[in-house]
Amino acid sequence: MVKVHRSLVNRLGGNKIKAVVLDTPYGFQENAAELSAKAVAYFDESIDTSMKVASYKSSTELSAVAHNDSLALLRSADYIFAGPGSPGYALRQWRQSIIPAILKDKLTSHCAITFASAAAVTLGAYSAPIYEIYKVGEDPHWLEGLNLVEYATGLRCAIVPHYDNSEGGTHDTRFCYLGERRLSSMEGLLDDNCFILGIDEHTGCIFDLENATIEVVGRGCVTVRKNGNSIPIETSAIFPISHIHELVSDLCSNNPSSIGLHYSHNDISNLPLSSNDNLPSENKGFLDQVRDFESEFKSAISLRDLDGALASALELGRLISDWSNETFSSSERELANQAYREMLIEFSHLAKLGLRDPQELFGPLVTLVIRERDLARREKRYKDSDRLRSGLESAGIEVRDTPSGTEWMVRQEGQDLGA
Numbered sequence: 001m002v003k004v005h006r007s008l009v010n011r012l013g014g015n016k017i018k019a020v021v022l023d024t025p026y027g028f029q030e031n032a033a034e035l036s037a038k039a040v041a042y043f044d045e046s047i048d049t050s051m052k053v054a055s056y057k058s059s060t061e062l063s064a065v066a067h068n069d070s071l072a073l074l075r076s077a078d079y080i081f082a083g084p085g086s087p088g089y090a091l092r093q094w095r096q097s098i099i100p101a102i103l104k105d106k107l108t109s110h111c112a113i114t115f116a117s118a119a120a121v122t123l124g125a126y127s128a129p130i131y132e133i134y135k136v137g138e139d140p141h142w143l144e145g146l147n148l149v150e151y152a153t154g155l156r157c158a159i160v161p162h163y164d165n166s167e168g169g170t171h172d173t174r175f176c177y178l179g180e181r182r183l184s185s186m187e188g189l190l191d192d193n194c195f196i197l198g199i200d201e202h203t204g205c206i207f208d209l210e211n212a213t214i215e216v217v218g219r220g221c222v223t224v225r226k227n228g229n230s231i232p233i234e235t236s237a238i239f240p241i242s243h244i245h246e247l248v249s250d251l252c253s254n255n256p257s258s259i260g261l262h263y264s265h266n267d268i269s270n271l272p273l274s275s276n277d278n279l280p281s282e283n284k285g286f287l288d289q290v291r292d293f294e295s296e297f298k299s300a301i302s303l304r305d306l307d308g309a310l311a312s313a314l315e316l317g318r319l320i321s322d323w324s325n326e327t328f329s330s331s332e333r334e335l336a337n338q339a340y341r342e343m344l345i346e347f348s349h350l351a352k353l354g355l356r357d358p359q360e361l362f363g364p365l366v367t368l369v370i371r372e373r374d375l376a377r378r379e380k381r382y383k384d385s386d387r388l389r390s391g392l393e394s395a396g397i398e399v400r401d402t403p404s405g406t407e408w409m410v411r412q413e414g415q416d417l418g419a
């Protein structure tokens with residue numbers, strides 16, 4: 001899927017984007033760190049894109065700071081990738097966090113969420129617990145999924161990757177190792193408005209939310225399945241998202257057809273998401289104003305304008321307080337609180353730098369200068385020696401020659417060097 005990743009990265013602006021791998025789906029595995037390293041190496045070598053690890057292996061094992069650092073990485077990312085592992089495990093960890101809210105928020109901005117294998121299973125209204133059914137032998141059942149697909153597109157579905165898997169040889173491992181018998185029984189457990197979206201191996205289904213289209217890429221097909229009937233959609237097909245509703249209606253009427261859909265880009269009406277970027281702040285929604293203060297804060301930090309950064313943080317706190325009695329989703333409020341926490345943590349990082357022992361901070365450089373001064377004194381180059389000492393003193397470094405060698409200290413503010 002190298003071409004797919006490259007295409008998506010290029011849509012977002014090329015290899016300068018902020019990409020992260022979310023390790024939760026395989027976080028329970030002993031080789032989780034190795035899998036993350038492989039993902040980072042893959043993006044570096046094959047996609048020419050630097051990737052960081054947003055580590056959220058378990059909702060209970062992270063320290064408060066590590067927890068916030070991982071969430072901050074996700075919130076700042078342009079490209080979020082997650083892949084193999086266990087859908088059930090990932091859902092259990094994410095439900096206790098604001099990660100679902102962060103992913104929803106990403107879908108309203110110029111970002112890409114690229115989930116494969118186990119991670120892809122979690123995106124539907126229903127998610128199959130593959131490990132529990134195929135490996136452990138639990139009765140076929142569904143878990144409540146993140147439902148991001150319906151949130152973004154209106155399509156209520158259960159996503160089944162590895163749809164054409166044939167590893168079983170003598171037994172049926174199609175449909176993400178469930179096989180026809182189990183998938184058929186599980187299909188009857190879906191609500192009437194839900195269908196199955198099957199994705200073959202080495203195949204991608206790209207939801208372009210700005211243009212309201214779906215594109216099928218890779219080697220295989222994407223299959224729309226309802227009531228045991230299926231319509232495969234061939235690779236290279238590009239069509240409006242709304243067309244899936246028509247296919248589901250055909251399947252509900254027991255009128256399936258095997259077709260290869262293809263629409264050229266020129267045939268698709270451009271339906272960009274509305275933008276609030278140019279609205280005055282008083283007309284913007286809550287999260288739009290939160291993003292504005294985050295942007296101002298980051299800009300001030302980059303310019304080393306601490307007063308400006310503090311003003312942005314205080315304004316965000318005021319905004320949260322002003323909206324405290326408004327009725328909106330808890331996820332919106334939690335996203336705002338997370339942004340506020342990240343600002344506080346950034347101030348903490350800056351304070352640590354400011355509170356470091358000056359001798360620790362300047363030690364390597366001062367030691368190098370003192371060695372050069374000692375060498376000049378041994379060689380009787382006293383002008384060079386005096387010049388180096390004067391340079392240190394002008395920088396606030398007091399130098400003292402003692403029988404045991406040269407000592408130095410940072411002059412405190414208001415201290416008379418000659419005292």
